[in-house]
Amino acid sequence: MSVTTGATVRSEENLKVTRSRRNVAWTGLGALVVVVVLALFPYIVYSGTTAIMVQGLIVLTLASMWNLLAGYAGLVSVGQQAFFGLGAYFVLIPAMHGLSPFLALPIATVGAGVAAFPLWWLVSRLRLGYFAIATWVLAEAVALFIEQIQSIGGGTGMPLPGFAGMDPTLLAAYTYWAALVVAVLAIAAVYFLLRSRLGLVLTAIRDDETAARTSGVRVGLARLLVFVVAAAGCGAAGGVLAIDQLQVVPGTSGGVFSVQWTAIMAFATIIGGLGTIEGPILGTAVYMILEQTLQSYNAWYLIILGLVAIGIALFARRGLWGLVDDRFNIRLFPVGYYLWSPGERRGRQGRQGRQAKGAAGVAS
């Protein structure tokens, strides 16, 4: 993995550019082992545990998508619940026509992604704060529109057909695997998108949008692509929720269109670390611990989650993963580049290369 260095670098310095400071072969292997172990969970643990993990995997998918939006493309969307809810309905509707809900998950993914195009057209001109509230209004409008359609349950929702007579243990295991596949694909999609040209383009936009535009970067197209991918991911997560709950309940408070879904994905991302792929994973773990410990105290977990997110946004901007990275200088998913200073070798501690981290880290 070598990259041609620019003409400004003197050749005798012999600079080397790699994806990471350390050898990452073992992290790839480690990720594979983790996924295999997680896939075996339905055979090892009780179905109560996998049921909780399904929730965690849904949140992980959502947080990874929100991280791609806000952490890498600077699009703070407060309307992702629109795509989450649409995903749930895109599983419900084919299921009502006899298709297995599991086979409807790809439909939910593509459907939510396609729905993102017209919605993007409406909000693409807005930036930051106005973009945030406009996406919120859009989500509200989408929810109101869906609630008008009586044949899919109107304002009260509908049970999800298609599982009559299925063994509950088997259904729980299938649901868990579906959630796992969606979450792994979501993280993999973010990882490979950021390692592609798009990652470079997003870094350029983040550092200096005007300079990126004058260099020929198609800023609008890059943002559209991120918005569509994030919508598709949230749609897939919504589809998993429909299968997990065996029903689709609309409504902006408590239902699939509730802004609390966006709150959860945003808080998990911010707590874990905005702008790193590891952040949402760590943040989801924190979210699940809080949610499980405080679940008997109603809304308290969201209050505490919100307060922690505010504190982290103000005082530890790179989140918990930022703290880990500062201390151990590791990156499980290298998406930027590391610039080796002359004579530096693997394994030696050095901070010289930190500027070249590329897409990692939040804009400063």
Add this chain to the structure above:
Amino acid sequence: MGWVNAIIQGILTGGLYALFACGLSLMFGVMKLVNLAHGDLAVVAAYIGIGVIAVIHIPFLWSVPIVVAIMAALGYVLQRSLFQSAINRGELTTLIVTFGLSIVIENGLLQFFTANSRGIGTGSSLISSSFSIGGLQIAWLDVVIFALAVVVLLSLQYFLSSSKYGRLIRAVADDREAAQLAGADYRHVFGIAAALAFCTVALAGIAYGMTTVVSPTTGTDTILLFAFAAVVIGGLGSLWGTLVGGIVLGVAQQIGAQINISYELLAGYIVFLAVLVIRPQGLTTRRSQS
């Protein structure tokens, strides 16, 4: 007759929406702060109003200045602490912090005051009484709130354009560094502007609590989104545009409700989206302000 009634009702409701919007507009104009907790703070004001009346048994009218004063103090303190630190760290952080605050307030109210809806009891016959013109029933309360919105917008306009402190606020909004070099402490000026915005937030919350009922979720699904829709329809950065935007939104909702009661909110948002597409600079501003 139903249509005329709907339009008049819509215009009067538009005053309330303009009242929702002017605090949001003011804080964006001066501090470039998009406060996602705007609606929830208005609901907090309504709950404070309900609490003040219930605890110290004073007449409704006396509770208004108390609530406004409490909210103004809260605005100053929040601006000097939380909002200012967020602004110093960039726009992304202000969004995260105000969104976090919104969720914390909403769930906090839910936790302590349950999801039940509450109204502000005025103890007078004002709320229920109405008068009729040409066969139309018009509630006095709606007229009073519309007049209040106009008075608030007029005084804000006068304060910002003609008073000495208003000029200082505009100077800081235009160029923070230059105003500071000229001796203005921008953080204090921001605090005063926030206090002012929170006064209007308090009035909006009380007015809403009087016309109907508030619940912990009212802040986001009604006040914030309607305020934002009014600001966008009317055009960013124009106080009178906000009133026009509020009226357009109110009329659209009432006409939608006239067609089918369940189209009320949807009709308002469709007009909002249409303006976003056809005239993103708003109905009253001439040039795009992007």
